[in-house]
Amino acid sequence: MLFSVFSVIMSLGCSSIILFAASSLISHVRKVRWGLLLLIIILGFARLVLPFEVFLAREINSWRIYPMLLTAAKYEFPWGMTLGETLGAVWLIGIGLLLMAFLWKLLQLNGIISRAKPSVPGDYLSRHYERVARELGYLGNATIAITEDFSTAVSVGVFHPIILIPGKMMDYPEKELQCVIRHELMHYLRGDVCKQWALSVVQCLFWWNPVVHYLKHGVEEMLELECDERSCQGMDEEERLAYLGAIQKVLADDGKNEPKLGMGYGTSHAGEFMKRRFLAVLDPVQKQSIGVTYLLAFLSVFLFCLSYSFVLQPAGMPKDVIEDLVSDSSVEERFAETDCFLLKMTDGSFLYVVGMTEQGRITEAELSEPPYNGLPIYEKMP
Numbered sequence: 001m002l003f004s005v006f007s008v009i010m011s012l013g014c015s016s017i018i019l020f021a022a023s024s025l026i027s028h029v030r031k032v033r034w035g036l037l038l039l040i041i042i043l044g045f046a047r048l049v050l051p052f053e054v055f056l057a058r059e060i061n062s063w064r065i066y067p068m069l070l071t072a073a074k075y076e077f078p079w080g081m082t083l084g085e086t087l088g089a090v091w092l093i094g095i096g097l098l099l100m101a102f103l104w105k106l107l108q109l110n111g112i113i114s115r116a117k118p119s120v121p122g123d124y125l126s127r128h129y130e131r132v133a134r135e136l137g138y139l140g141n142a143t144i145a146i147t148e149d150f151s152t153a154v155s156v157g158v159f160h161p162i163i164l165i166p167g168k169m170m171d172y173p174e175k176e177l178q179c180v181i182r183h184e185l186m187h188y189l190r191g192d193v194c195k196q197w198a199l200s201v202v203q204c205l206f207w208w209n210p211v212v213h214y215l216k217h218g219v220e221e222m223l224e225l226e227c228d229e230r231s232c233q234g235m236d237e238e239e240r241l242a243y244l245g246a247i248q249k250v251l252a253d254d255g256k257n258e259p260k261l262g263m264g265y266g267t268s269h270a271g272e273f274m275k276r277r278f279l280a281v282l283d284p285v286q287k288q289s290i291g292v293t294y295l296l297a298f299l300s301v302f303l304f305c306l307s308y309s310f311v312l313q314p315a316g317m318p319k320d321v322i323e324d325l326v327s328d329s330s331v332e333e334r335f336a337e338t339d340c341f342l343l344k345m346t347d348g349s350f351l352y353v354v355g356m357t358e359q360g361r362i363t364e365a366e367l368s369e370p371p372y373n374g375l376p377i378y379e380k381m382p
Contacts, residue, residue, distance in 0.1 A: 002053045006313045011051030014307040016211045018044035023211070023218035031288045034226055039297055041219070043304045045202075058310045063351075063358035066314040091208065098204035109156060109262065116145035116164055125165065128174065132181045138189060144181070146170065152250045153180045155187035156262035158194050164262075172249070175242040179231070183243075186231045187263040192223045196263060221273050223263065225280055232281050240281050247277070341376045342367070350377070 022040040025032050073084035081089070119125040129144045142161035147154075154164045163184045169177060187193060199216045206212045232240055251274070279285070287293075343351040345361070352359045352372060362372060 002055070003051065004053060006311055007053035008051040010053075010307075010311050011047055012209075015044050015048035016209060018047055018304070019215045020211045023215045026218035026222045031285055033287050033293050034222065036293050036297055036300075037222065040300050041215070043300060044215075047304060047307060052308075053311050054308050057308060060310055060312050062312055062314055063353070066312065070314055094207050095205055098207055099201075102200055102204055112147060112149045113143075113145070113156065113162060113164070115149065116147040118143060118145040125170070128178050129163075129181050129185075132178050132185060136182065136185060136189065138185060142185070153184050154262040155184040155193055157188050158197070161185060161188040163188075169246075172246060173242065175239060176246040176249075179239070179243040180246050183227060183231045184263070186227050187223075190223070190227060190230070192227060192263050195223065196220060220263075221276075225277060227263070228277055228280050229284060232284075244278055244281055247274075340371075341378060342372060344377055344379050 018040060022037055022044060025037060025040070073082060073087075075083045077083070077086060119129070125144060125146065129142065133139070133142070138161075140160065142163065143157070144161075144163045144165065146167050147164040148167055150164060150166055151168075153166065153169060156162045156164065163181065165177075165180070169180060172180070196219075199219055203212050203216050228243075232243060235243065340352075340354050342362075343353060345351055349361045349363060350367065350372075351361055366372060367377075
């Protein structure tokens with residue numbers, strides 16, 4: 001297996017396609033099973049972090065776009081750096097700034113947690129939490145506190161449950177408050193906060209790729225939908241209505257003070273997504289059959305492996321170019337200055353190449369005409 005700049009570029013491109021497909025399924029298809037979506041996302045990240053080129057991979061030569069991009073990347077600015085080096089530096093600077101911003105958000109979140117008023121055993125909030133925890137079978141320690149920094153309940157715990165409840169929610173009916181606590185505890189039990197933070201780091205690393213932002217948004221929606229589904233299992237109609245009633249009250253809040261990190265009970269996603277949430281609670285959709293899921297999983301893995309079977313590279317001169325340079329010194333000089341040559345194709349025509357970019361095809365009768373006359377002619381390698 002080999003690594004090259006071209007295999008890395010292929011990896012970035014293929015992984016973006018895979019992750020875009022996963023994000024589109026999350027946003028538009030209700031029947032897809034979460035396991036299949038998770039598999040596709042894992043394959044996308046695997047393609048990203050394994051940018052190797054197998055020995056039997058077929059090389060696909062690009063005569064136009066790729067060489068033009070490489071030529072642009074070699075453009076040198078007055079400050080002595082090429083365009084490619086400058087873009088690389090901008091990428092690294094962007095990573096540094098965004099990681100610093102992420103750490104700053106963590107510090108702000110830590111301050112919010114420290115300002116929150118924790119519940120004590122036996123009080124109103126603690127009693128409702130203990131009831132919900134028993135129903136979910138969770139027996140571990142938890143921190144549940146009242147905050148005025150958020151307009152929605154938030155689960156922010158990674159290693160143990162930390163649930164922040166806005167003070168205004170203490171006036172909610174008991175069933176609605178229990179639904180809120182149940183939802184946020186379920187986020188912790190599923191590890192959703194950890195997943196969200198991991199995606200935030202990936203977003204910092206690949207900030208220039210819109211697919212990563214689309215994926216993070218889609219996965220956050222997927223986590224909310226799945227948390228709703230799991231939280232509402234076993235609920236009767238009255239409890240489901242209470243569950244949605246709490247969401248409506250949060251969305252109607254004028255403050256819109258939402259968390260930047262953590263999984264909130266009700267956040268201002270697009271209206272179409274909120275419609276999906278309500279439908280998922282009131283009328284859970286029947287997932288696609290196991291057979292179809294296995295078929296799609298097999299196709300996903302097959303296409304993932306197929307992506308390693310080829311690599312896109314800029315077209316290069318045949319190996320015998322250096323060995324078989326014509327003896328005419330003027331032609332050698334012209335070739336060195338302009339990087340112009342003719343490549344004889346298998347159908348008898350000739351490819352006119354300038355700066356490793358295809359300029360067109362000519363016939364044998366046109367070889368004596370300018371600007372083709374006197375140019376080196378090479379056989380196309382099989």
